[in-house]
Amino acid sequence: MINANILLVVSLAYVVLLFAVAFWADRRAEAGRSTWLRSPLIYTLSLSVYCTAWTFYGAVGFAARSGLEFITIYLGPTLVVVGWWWILRKLVRIGKAQRITSIADLLSSRYGKSNLVGAIVTILAVVGTTPYIALQLQSVTLSFEAFNQVSPAASGGGVRNTALWVAAGLALFTILFGTRNLDVNERHHGVVTAIAIEAIVKLFALISVGVFVVWFVADGPADIQQRIDASAISQFDVDGSRWMGLTFLAAAAFICLPRMFHVTVVENEDEKNLEMASWAFPLYLGAMSLFVIPIAVVGLELLPADANPDLFVLTVPLSQGADGLALLSFLGGFSSATSMVIVAALALATMVSNNIVMPLYLRSRAGDGATISGDVRNVVLFSRRVAIVAILTLGYLYYSVSGGSRALSAIGLISFAGVAQVLPALLGALFWRGGTRTGAAAGLITGFTLWAFTLLLPNLAGQSAWFGPIMDNGLFGLAMLRPEALLGVTALDPLVHAIFWTMLLNTLAYIIGSVSSFPTPLERLQSVEFVNAFDQQSSPKGWSQSRAEAEDLLVMAQRIIGGRETQRLFAAQAQTQGKDGYLPDITPAFIETLEKRLAGSVGAATAHAMMAQIVGGSSVSVEDLIAVADETAQMMEYSNQLEIKSTELERTARQLRDANQKLTALSVQKDAFLSQISHELRTPMTSIRAFSEILREGELSVFEQKRYSSIIHDEARRLTRLLDDLLDLAVLENGQVSLNIEVDAIGDILDRSIAAVAKKDTKLDIKRRRIAERIKVQTDVDRLSQVFINLIANAQKYCDADAPVLHIEVSQVGADVIVDFIDNGSGIDSPQQAVIFEKFSRLSDHQRAGGAGLGLAICREIVSKLGGTIRYLPGHDGAAFRVTVPKALALAAQ
Amino acid sequence: MKPPAKLLFLERNTYRRRRIGDAIKMLPILGVILFLLPLLWGSRQEPALTSITGLYIFCVWGGLVIGLLVLTRLRGKSAAPPESDSWTNPQDPTQ
Structure with a gap:
């Protein structure tokens, strides 16, 4: 029989092991031999911090109460991770580019490095996480008690204060390994490695219990299937809205939970790690949930009806006398609880120190400007340590006040719904450039308030008589405002009802707030950096040229990220600028880099505010x-x-x-x-x-x-x-010609031209279409007729057909009149076509030339004076010229 | 000059990588549909069985894992050497 003392010794030994692992990993990382610690496997295992004691114990309880519905809690994260390409990849990319330290920091950075948004998210996260921490403490206590019930004689005073001791121990661990130094990358190798170990322990424990149940208690899978079919949860009759609502909620929580954000984004060493996690983490989740139904069914069968199904993982092995397995299972549950609390406390402490304490500290020192004395790092670290203790104290208080009697899963889901309120602002931050600080704050506050009203209040109503009337009659006695039936919506399950209303109104407030407000320049810059995170083009810098002294910046940066690191950064920057020494020129690009580096330690908003104090005034104006x-x-x-x-x-x-x-x-x-x-x-x-x-x-x-x-x-x-x-x-x-503008029909001009030419020779047969020639033109008729004469004379001279025929075709296109002269001779070769209009050009046959080769050159000059063109028209059997003149020559054209 | 951003024609490898990326993007959508499918099973009088539904869900789960495993491996295989990859395609393939 295992008594409390053995339990204590085993848990203590386990805790010492964790400390040792964390210590070793930190040492290794410091020595620069951390390649193994950065492997995708460790990353994937660290994601398992999603599987808390709630998952370890509560999933079986959930399954014993409502069958397969429990699996939605795993399906949500599975879908998110399988869909890493959509959201997680971008989150990780932005997290690296902007040196994000927490989810509050991400939203604060995106919405114009706003303290307001960061503080709201921090408060929301603390309120949403506290019950969850209480839940972990409760589960550890319950598991201790489970052993005690089996061996009541061993009960001692130590067990009663289990929760307190666990809380204290975890606070110590978190402070030791989470706030040992102020890391510029906010990465904690020790913590992550310890969590990876815990991930293996809890998976191994749960699978061991599952194997025990399936192959030792029952007779293998077939028997288990029969038992499932015969049990109270044999039927899959889940409510569709709950199935979808819970899957959505779990997916949202996976992205928004501070601890999940911490391990997924902040502790991420390499974007490629996501690639392996994308299939390995769903595999892990699947393995975690594979034996939940069998354990639940066997537990329902074996144990008395009043047994707490949340503890089946422990009590089933205990009832079968498998003490060793029960101990392993206890360690699994202990691992789940501790890893969650450690990461949650670390993430929350970072948020509290960066988004609440530091802004207040800076404000209290606002008058001192750049000359703040002392090492800011100590302030940050101290505030984090205090925050860790405070958060665990809060969790412990919540646990002892609430009495820890309710079903675990209820608290878990309420907590999920609370942190999921960040989702609209987060998705907006990633994909919508129009989202503004006002919108984000409005959405967060709306969602948070509604969450408190529709979920937290009914949950508290069970313990306090104050809230009874509101539950029954609604706020202010208005039936429309009953917490679980807003606007008379009664058909939905209370949880789905809350998800529906909070998400709807949260998103609505976010959109309305964003659309109706105007973002600051910094918000607009950041929105580009976030939404277009994958474009590698550098965006416009947030800082304008500044007259700050490099030395001031060096002094300030040393106080935040430490002397050595700062000097290295400054020297590297100076070197890229082609300078010697430690003081680079203060260019906007340098300020940007430095700010990001500082943001990695104290958060975007604080870093920005500190830079602004030195660099002076607001960083960027609309004019900039x-x-x-x-x-x-x-x-x-x-x-x-x-x-x-x-x-x-x-x-x-x-x-x-x-x-x-x-x-x-x-x-x-x-x-x-x-x-x-x-x-x-x-x-x-x-x-x-x-x-x-x-x-x-x-x-x-x-x-x-x-x-x-x-x-x-x-x-x-x-x-x-x-x-x-x-x-x-x-x-x-020379353009010295004066035109004599008259109006005449083309036909008449042609008549005169032909008459002028015809007396010399009669061999040429001229074919015309009189109807088309009625077009009247307003131009210098004599000059135009000179052109016509020239063309007709050319046809007479050069057309070498036996029976020469000249077609004259007149047509009108738009405001132009076109006159084509097409004969049936051998035409002009294309090399010649290019030069026939030039002066002195003449076809090779000199013998037949009557003139000096100036005719066509003159024609071209005349037509261009008349505002038209004359071109050789290729593509005909014989030579073809096209004269185009405007129908009415504007006098101004002269 | 214009940034050499969007290339119309890509090397075979880069093209393959992008299409595999597309396939990876489609997987969660497929997952959502398949995970919602059990809601349409059974009737009021005769609901679907937990055991059968559970088995189905784990099969889909396994399918997704294997699908991603295969796709990410393929993507890794068709990857050009990093330098030349980033040189021929400075932009992110999906943006």
């Missing part, structure tokens, strides 16, 4: 933000311009290449032209000179005289025409 935004905008503008310029350059280069080609072609053409024009000029000149010499010598017949002088005349005319053309072109090019 705008300046930063301007800078960014300028950068973007600049890069845009660069991009535009580079494409422009590319385009220009291409144009230059084209131009070069054209120039080369033209140069060839020009050479040809020069020889041509000198030939053109010289030929008539030569004949004029020759014939005029003949005339001067006299002795010619009248006929000869006539003939020679008419040759001279013709040649002179040819020269004149050539010079006219050159002159005309020069005038047009």
